[in-house]
Amino acid sequence: MIKLYYSPGTACLAPHFLLEEFKLPYELVLVDTSRQEHQREAYLKLNPLGKIPLLTDLTEEEFSLTESAAICLHLQDRFAASHAPAFHLEIGSAQRAQLYKWMLYLSNTLQAELISYFYPERLLAEAELAQKVKESAENRVATMLSYIEQHFAQTKGPYLLGDTVSIADFYLFMLGRWTRGMQKPARAYPHLGVFMQRMFERPSIVTSFSQEGLQAPYF
Numbered sequence: 145m146i147k148l149y150y151s152p153g154t155a156c157l158a159p160h161f162l163l164e165e166f167k168l169p170y171e172l173v174l175v176d177t178s179r180q181e182h183q184r185e186a187y188l189k190l191n192p193l194g195k196i197p198l199l200t201d202l203t204e205e206e207f208s209l210t211e212s213a214a215i216c217l218h219l220q221d222r223f224a225a226s227h228a229p230a231f232h233l234e235i236g237s238a239q240r241a242q243l244y245k246w247m248l249y250l251s252n253t254l255q256a257e258l259i260s261y262f263y264p265e266r267l268l269a270e271a272e273l274a275q276k277v278k279e280s281a282e283n284r285v286a287t288m289l290s291y292i293e294q295h296f297a298q299t300k301g302p303y304l305l306g307d308t309v310s311i312a313d314f315y316l317f318m319l320g321r322w323t324r325g326m327q328k329p330a331r332a333y334p335h336l337g338v339f340m341q342r343m344f345e346r347p348s349i350v351t352s353f354s355q356e357g358l359q360a361p362y363f
């Protein structure tokens with residue numbers, strides 16, 4: 145049985161959406177970060193980084209994986225062909241190459257900047273300086289959202305890969321949701337906003353929000 149260790153609304157969301165989207169049997173395991181459960185011995189044994197998410201699968205052999213983007217890619221590799229053929233992309237195909245581009249851009253550029261936005265004190269501890277780090281991160285996130293907006297404006301979408309929905313769309317939706325408290329959130333961009341609304345209408349996303357106990361505003 146696949147288990148997804150989660151904390152509501154965090155980087156567990158994209159894998160959670162995909163487990164629902166692919167209609168896989170799985171179990172959600174809450175790691176209560178408000179009680180520092182992610183820093184306790186029991187969890188650190190499973191994930192020495194003390195981060196969320198973590199996916200384990202003990203069906204065949206002992207398997208565990210961290211890094212939200214890696215979990216999404218793994219779910220696609222392992223289950224798309226059998227459970228969600230629309231998500232299957234041939235290795236070496238142009239579309240799969242674009243998928244790699246988006247997954248890496250989203251995870252190592254946009255997500256990294258969002259971490260600076262949410263945890264500025266990890267970069268500069270003093271409150272006034274941390275505030276400046278936060279503002280600066282928000283500015284850079286705006287530049288990144290504009291780049292994605294431009295992509296949608298040029299390609300007309302409706303998804304990052306064009307007509308084909310992919311795991312990168314779920315990843316983008318998760319990160320776009322994280323901008324909801326910013327001065328110009330993802331939903332405020334004309335094309336990106338339409339994308340966010342379209343993704344939000346997918347039952348897999350609605351179900352995941354409900355299972356994680358998340359409430360409006362959703363994005």
Ligand SMILES: N[C@@H](CCC(=O)N[C@@H](CS)C(=O)NCC(=O)O)C(=O)O
Pocket residue numbers: 154155156177182194195196197210211212213
């Ligand atoms: N690069 C990792 C980041 C994981 C991460 O930072 N998760 C956050 C939640 S979004 C977390 O565990 N925070 C707890 C902490 O840093 O103490 C991934 O994408 O999975």
